[in-house]
Amino acid sequence: MKQSILTKKSRKVVRGLIYAALFIGAIQFWFDRDPLNDYVGYGFLLMFWFIRMVHSGMRNLNDGYSNRAMLDFGLAIMSGLAVLAVWTTYFIGF
Template sequence: MKENSWSKKSRKIVRGLIYAALFIGAVQFLFDPDPFNDYIGWGFLLMFWLIRMVHSAVRNLNDGHRNLAMLDVGMAIMSGLAVAAVWITYFIGL
C-alpha cells in the first residue's frame, strides 16, 4: 500500500515551525519602535495560542480526556474571539 500520509515526525516539525514563526513574529512586532504594530504582535500571539489550544484539544480527545478537551475547546473559542477582536480593531480602527 502506498503511504501518502505524513509521518508523525514531519507533522511535528511543521507544527513546530508554525509555532516558532508565530511566536517570533509576535515578538518582532511587539518590540519594534512603531506602537501601531502592537495589534499585529498581539494578533500573532493570540493565533499561536489558538492553534496550540486546538491541537491540545484534539490530543486530549484522542487520549480519552474529555474534560480537558472541553476546557481546551473553551479556551480556543475565547482565543478565537480575541483574535477576531484584535484584527477587527486593527483593520477597521474601532
C-alpha cells in the first residue's frame, strides 16, 4: 500500500516538473533577443498542451467519461499535428 502511494506521488511530481520545464522553456525562448527562437517557444508550449491533453484523456477514460476522453484525445491529436508543423517549419525552414 505504501509503495503504491509513493509511486503515485513521485509520478505526480515528475509530471509537474515536466510541465514546469516546458512552460518555463517556452517563456524563456519567447522573450530572448533572437526572433527565430519564437518557433522553439511555440513548440515547447504545444508539447506542454499535447502531454497535458493525453494525460487528461487517459484520466477521463479511466474514470468512465468517454466523451470527455474523446475530446481530450482529439485536442491532443490537433496539438500533436501543430507540434509537427512547427518543428518541421523550424528545422527545414519553410
